[in-house]
Amino acid sequence: MTTTERTPVAAPATSAPHQPAGGVNTHCPYCALQCGMTVTGKQVAPREFPTNRGGLCQKGWTSGALLDSAARLTTPLMRTGGQLRPASWDTALDHVAAKITGIQREYGPDGVAVFGGGGLTNEKAYLLGKFARVALRTSQVDYNGRFCMSSAAAAGMRAFGLDRGLPFPVTDLDEADAVLLVGANPAETMPPFMRHLDPSGLIVIDPRRTATAEQASLHLQPAPGTDLALALGILHSVVADGFLDQSYVDERTAGFEDVWRIVARWWPEHVERVTGVSAAEQRRAGAMLATARNAYLLTGRGTEQHATGADTVTAWINLALALGLPGRRGSGFGCITGQGNGQGGREHGQKADQLPGYRKIDDPAAREHVAGVWGVHPADLPGPGRSAYELLDALGEQAGPRGLLVFGSNVVVSAPHSAHVTDRLDALDMLVVADIVLSETAQRADVVLPITQWAEEEGTLTNLEGRILHRRRALAPPDGVRTDLEVLHALAGLLGQPPERFPSDPETVFAELGAASAGGPADYSGVNYPRLRAGEALHWPVPAGSDGTPRMFLDRFAHPDGRARFVPVEHVGPAESPDDDYPLRATTGRVLAHYQSGAQTRLVSELMRAVPESFVEVHPDTAARAGLCDGARATVASRRGTVCVTVRCVPSMRPDVLFLPFHFPGEQSANLLTNPALDPTSRMPEFKVCAARLEAA
Ligand SMILES: Nc1nc2c(c(=O)[nH]1)N[C@H]1C(S)=C(S)[C@@H](COP(=O)(O)OP(=O)(O)OC[C@H]3O[C@@H](n4cnc5c(=O)[nH]c(N)nc54)[C@H](O)[C@@H]3O)O[C@H]1N2
Ligand SMILES: Nc1nc2c(c(=O)[nH]1)N[C@H]1C(S)=C(S)[C@@H](COP(=O)(O)OP(=O)(O)OC[C@H]3O[C@@H](n4cnc5c(=O)[nH]c(N)nc54)[C@H](O)[C@@H]3O)O[C@H]1N2
Ligand code: SF4
Numbered sequence: 001m002t003t004t005e006r007t008p009v010a011a012p013a014t015s016a017p018h019q020p021a022g023g024v025n026t027h028c029p030y031c032a033l034q035c036g037m038t039v040t041g042k043q044v045a046p047r048e049f050p051t052n053r054g055g056l057c058q059k060g061w062t063s064g065a066l067l068d069s070a071a072r073l074t075t076p077l078m079r080t081g082g083q084l085r086p087a088s089w090d091t092a093l094d095h096v097a098a099k100i101t102g103i104q105r106e107y108g109p110d111g112v113a114v115f116g117g118g119g120l121t122n123e124k125a126y127l128l129g130k131f132a133r134v135a136l137r138t139s140q141v142d143y144n145g146r147f148c149m150s151s152a153a154a155a156g157m158r159a160f161g162l163d164r165g166l167p168f169p170v171t172d173l174d175e176a177d178a179v180l181l182v183g184a185n186p187a188e189t190m191p192p193f194m195r196h197l198d199p200s201g202l203i204v205i206d207p208r209r210t211a212t213a214e215q216a217s218l219h220l221q222p223a224p225g226t227d228l229a230l231a232l233g234i235l236h237s238v239v240a241d242g243f244l245d246q247s248y249v250d251e252r253t254a255g256f257e258d259v260w261r262i263v264a265r266w267w268p269e270h271v272e273r274v275t276g277v278s279a280a281e282q283r284r285a286g287a288m289l290a291t292a293r294n295a296y297l298l299t300g301r302g303t304e305q306h307a308t309g310a311d312t313v314t315a316w317i318n319l320a321l322a323l324g325l326p327g328r329r330g331s332g333f334g335c336i337t338g339q340g341n342g343q344g345g346r347e348h349g350q351k352a353d354q355l356p357g358y359r360k361i362d363d364p365a366a367r368e369h370v371a372g373v374w375g376v377h378p379a380d381l382p383g384p385g386r387s388a389y390e391l392l393d394a395l396g397e398q399a400g401p402r403g404l405l406v407f408g409s410n411v412v413v414s415a416p417h418s419a420h421v422t423d424r425l426d427a428l429d430m431l432v433v434a435d436i437v438l439s440e441t442a443q444r445a446d447v448v449l450p451i452t453q454w455a456e457e458e459g460t461l462t463n464l465e466g467r468i469l470h471r472r473r474a475l476a477p478p479d480g481v482r483t484d485l486e487v488l489h490a491l492a493g494l495l496g497q498p499p500e501r502f503p504s505d506p507e508t509v510f511a512e513l514g515a516a517s518a519g520g521p522a523d524y525s526g527v528n529y530p531r532l533r534a535g536e537a538l539h540w541p542v543p544a545g546s547d548g549t550p551r552m553f554l555d556r557f558a559h560p561d562g563r564a565r566f567v568p569v570e571h572v573g574p575a576e577s578p579d580d581d582y583p584l585r586a587t588t589g590r591v592l593a594h595y596q597s598g599a600q601t602r603l604v605s606e607l608m609r610a611v612p613e614s615f616v617e618v619h620p621d622t623a624a625r626a627g628l629c630d631g632a633r634a635t636v637a638s639r640r641g642t643v644c645v646t647v648r649c650v651p652s653m654r655p656d657v658l659f660l661p662f663h664f665p666g667e668q669s670a671n672l673l674t675n676p677a678l679d680p681t682s683r684m685p686e687f688k689v690c691a692a693r694l695e696a697a
């Protein structure tokens, strides 16, 4: 039990981890750990499941609070006379369909765009991608996972030929003697995950001394945006100190020589000057991993959300390959997926360049297969569209979309350079938002559609270890709301699609998803609702007749020759450097009590009591130089905007770094500051570093 896990206060001690009479076994609505829980009425209790071992964090414990919250939407809203006013479902959907038709008549199919989310179930993500390609015939569809896992996914694809966040069960970590966590703070972002980590072998790389770093036996504290150099330095030390796993490199990989040509120039003393991490600590980290019997290297958003994110993850993979970790029982490399369905959400076609089953939309065989399942001609499927930020940036522009449908994201708060994104949303001819609450994005919409919540509907999610989980319906939804699937079904019908092409029953949608994914990299065709109802939770790939694949790559990697690729990468540093006007480096991230844009958790009173507003963490000397002390009001400015927050003096901070959580809106929104510089491969924005200035408010 870690300090950040909440002990049961409201729930009787006997309720966990056993199932109370009449309770429904399901999973938490929030993050990718997908902790097991039991829902009885609106009460939530933890349930024994391998990822959480009977634990829940504060958000999980309080997740029932939103089910009957007064803040939830129960009727469609339409903007008339500048105001959002209640409307009937028929009026709202007729209006949306008519607007779509009008916009597409004038601007073509790409005049309307779709933005999805990694919190949507597999069924929703699949049907949303199909709706975009078949009912709208638009190429303009992407989702918030582009802001989350895209760098990790791109690097994994390049190195291993396939991307599954953790290619092994979380419980494998229980046997590890050494785990390197780079840019992840699970003590706050997935507290029960800490139950799988032994502090004595834990190494944490984070510019901040986080609750996770506090528990580690070694904490390296680089400047934000210098991880790639640090990975090169540790790899250099591993080779120089004789720890290269030569037989693994010879038998299971290709390309080491090209990588070494670069790494040879990054000796640890040189890396120390770039990162601020001492050469001795780099060597110690390398030696701890190399001498452990079972070692793992795991990355989180801290190292990935950079304009060089894909190359940075690649550098960590190169280190893992040199140590012989990936694809071996008892060791491994993985990226910790974030959103509830962050894994499944990136496999079934809501991504701009993708078709279901993790297929590529520009692959003729993939188009042929999926078009066959959908009953359309392959030539009628659009090609790849814009990535998330590029899509938002193009809204209302000359060649950009004029209408946008958002399902499961609050981009006004969570997208980078958010003031600009808000301007683009306001330039649209029509913004439609389907949500459970009036998020900051919904507040700007022309039409808002009220949606059922997790416990009121059935579906599947794929967790951080690639397990396909069953989300069960535990209670009836309030009058007036519809499921996302029902909304897509109705809209597709109004747009002239045959009703059976867009089923609203999750079981039917999942069966179709199985057929569409069959034979693809993420093959779900062996899973069906009867198996899920019987309690199975299988790891993909699960081809028909299979029991799933808990551990991938044990015999071969997914490239045609079976070998993993070392890919040479160079350190270039952040897109924006500090200067006289903006002398500090601002980074952003999460706190335990809030989830993402905060649209949901800011409505839960217990969570608001825990963290009522935003703040900036800063070293006391840096604060003092700006004339600030703990608790003072400060402004933080970047080249794009200014936020107004409370100062938290933290002596363990690097003096050159500021940290802000991104869960808050308005003048406290960290994304007013962030730099939308994009990674050339993954199109991930640089959420984790920009040049900034701190001043008294
Ligand atoms: N409480 C809570 N839990 C969540 C979420 C939430 O919003 N709230 N969201 C879920 C989702 S979608 C995700 S993606 C995960 C994210 O989970 P994490 O990746 O653990 O979360 P972050 O706080 O974004 O970033 C982790 C750490 O990166 C550090 N960091 C910043 N810059 C750098 C850098 O340049 N290098 C390195 N090495 N580290 C850096 C930050 O100081 C921070 O402590 O959490 C999931 N769980
Ligand atoms: N500065 C900064 N910005 C970041 C990050 C960072 O670290 N720093 N992290 C990025 C990351 S990793 C992520 S994942 C994004 C997340 O950012 P967002 O995409 O904004 O994520 P949420 O706040 O979870 O928004 C989900 C919305 O969908 C609604 N919703 C929930 N379930 C459903 C459903 O089933 N159907 C529908 N229709 N709606 C639903 C919720 O009420 C909420 O309004 O933020 C990114 N932005
Ligand atoms: S760790 Fe994630 S899945 Fe578990 S209770 Fe907390 S938010 Fe829910």
Ligand SMILES: [Mo]
Pocket: 147, 148, 149, 338, 339
């Ligand atoms: Mo995320």
